[in-house]
Amino acid sequence: MKPSILQDDTHTAFRRSVQDMIEEHITSKADSWRKEGVFPEHLLKLCGDKGFLGISQPTELGGGGRDFWHEVVLAEELARCGVTGWTLSVLAQTNMLIPLLKDLAKGAKQKDILTSAIAGEYYFGLAATEPTSGSDMVNISTEARAGNNSFVLNGEKQYITNGSVADYVIVLAKTTKEKTADNGPWSLSLILVDTSLSGVKQKHLDTIGLKTGDTGYLSFSDVVVPEDQLLGQKSRGLPYLLDGLQRERLIGAVAVVALADQVLERTLDYLQETNRYQKPLTEKQVIRHRLVEMRAKLESARQFTYNTCAAYQQGDGVDEEILMLKIHAYQTAQDIISRCAHLHGARSFLADSWISHILRDSQAFTFAAGTPEVMRDLLSKHMQI
Template sequence: MSTATFLKEEHAIFRKSVRSFLEKEVKPHYEKWEKDGLIPRDLWGKLGQQGLLCPWLPEEFGGGEADFGYSFVLIEELERVGSSLVGVPLHNDVVVPYLWHYGSTEQKKRWLPSCTSGKSVSAIGMTEPGTGSDLAAIKTTAILDGDSYVVNGSKTFISNGLHGDLFVVVCKTDPKAQPAHKGISLLVIDADTPGFTKGKKLDKVGLRSQDTIELSFEDVRVPKANLLGEAGRGFYYLMEQLQQERLIVAIAAIVSAERTLELTLDYVKERKAFGKPIGSFQHNQFTLVELATKIEIGRTFLDSLVERHMNQEDVVKEVSMAKYWLTDLAKEVVSSCVQLHGGYGYMEEYEVARRSRDIPVSAIYAGTNEIMKSIIAKKMGL
């Protein structure tokens, strides 16, 4: 858990409130949700009642005008319970900011209050079956016809997709644009729009209760009034907001690493082999010391970036470093800790087993770690 200087007394009070809510409403049920493969929809309403949805929004839209420190605390506490709760930060700090930054006054009044109450769950449709990191190559089109855009195409790996009500969909409004990224726009599409179909929940290796699905659009008519910002500016909007998305992934990664190490330290002090605790063997001690050191270094770097982000600095290069390095570190930590648990690390009753399934995808989503390295290389002038 962070002890960063940007966290004040009000953040500590908020943390206690969040933890109390999670202890009551989430932790007792989380393992069942994992087995069932779905977090219940009514959790969103409870989160809204507690003021845990988009607390950074102005009061007129149901928020509390809170700083990013509140989002930071909430992300930490959610991740400590389980990675399948990632849909909440996705809604709060990835999708809704698009509506806030690029929406018109009318659009904000129409959409934001339901996002803070939990009546509307938001999702973003970027990835397509044949297109992952190469956003400029998307094939979903939105062709203007009178006062409507006609949308055709499909999206995949859409988090919050099953429960989703509002979808920010990345489309080509000008398929002939050169370069291709200048033809990309963002449309907000309601889940009940005719021709918009949700596929079945995808069967993932990890994040089992987090709802991830495919979407398809067949001659979906979307009012022109649902265009977010300007036509042809979508790619630039995405680039502007990815710093925060990747920072969120880095925050969750360090918390997962810390939690996994904490579980393992408890285990190696209790588990005995050859007549003494396995934590007393020098090899195991050195492994744990090395992991703890890397986690401390990662935490310090991350906390400094969050503070700079809160100061509205451009830290795209450093956030890209944090996203790739901390997610790789979390994978290293969970791999070593499963090994230290021995056969028990492979048993469902041990949290470390779940962590081992959940953490690898963090090196893939929000831009693969290879893409992070490409961004860093460009920022270095290479």
């Protein structure tokens, strides 16, 4: 995989350190973890000990104080490590939940939780999506009514990354009793919830892919949460969340393009090593042309992604570009993975083949952090059409 020309020797050294960790602790076990559906929970603390979590966060919080390109490198290498489910669990934490906590945490208690997250001591989840509302976060049902110096939380959340393993979840909940046409999204707040509290229930959801990850369901029944666990300002939860989702979408584009790149590399190796009629499959012109076409499409998606990362690193406004990436880069990568699977023939239909695992896993990138249809709708509003 060809790195961005904007990456320097420090990024190269960091990439090697991530690759070394993967080689030592993941590579030999990845196949069995995928086949047996093992969530390698212990790897989070290992990443924390090596300084991978919060690599771009301030050093005073336990972070690495590095630039955003280090997050890009981490996402690219983890995407290629063979355990896509766990990779998505980690990337959601490093590029959605930890940044949210860094921006919104107040008081010693919340900041202690943040530093522990960067150290890899806790798994976190974002509990926004609900069984009946899906992407319509304005109309969620979960409520957090005022108690005695507390919030009393009731509701359900579903399709939550890390949902059944999270030690803490950031919950989007209504904190204003009645939603009106005027307050709308301003009735929603973000609350940090310890999942060990009485009334919290967590359940793992069985999925067709991401067998090394965790997708969960949570319910809250009269859960008493101290009021000092409110993140940021009351009734500002949805704007905070929408800002955070943009970074998750950007790093997701980095990851899915890197995953497609690995699939294309491995497919090329397979076609060069596989003979039909006494010749490698790459001797067939139609095969070569398909490979060239896929490489060109993938490179265009990669450069679009890198350009957007560069602008994001500089602090430029890239909301529209990220929404475009969520459509273009994700769908380009999925198309390449699907076409590569076709070139593997019947083996891509075997349940335990590596290509079938990636084919299933890659579907999750499409709807994580918003479906293409939602992205098109948001983009049309940016375009004022």
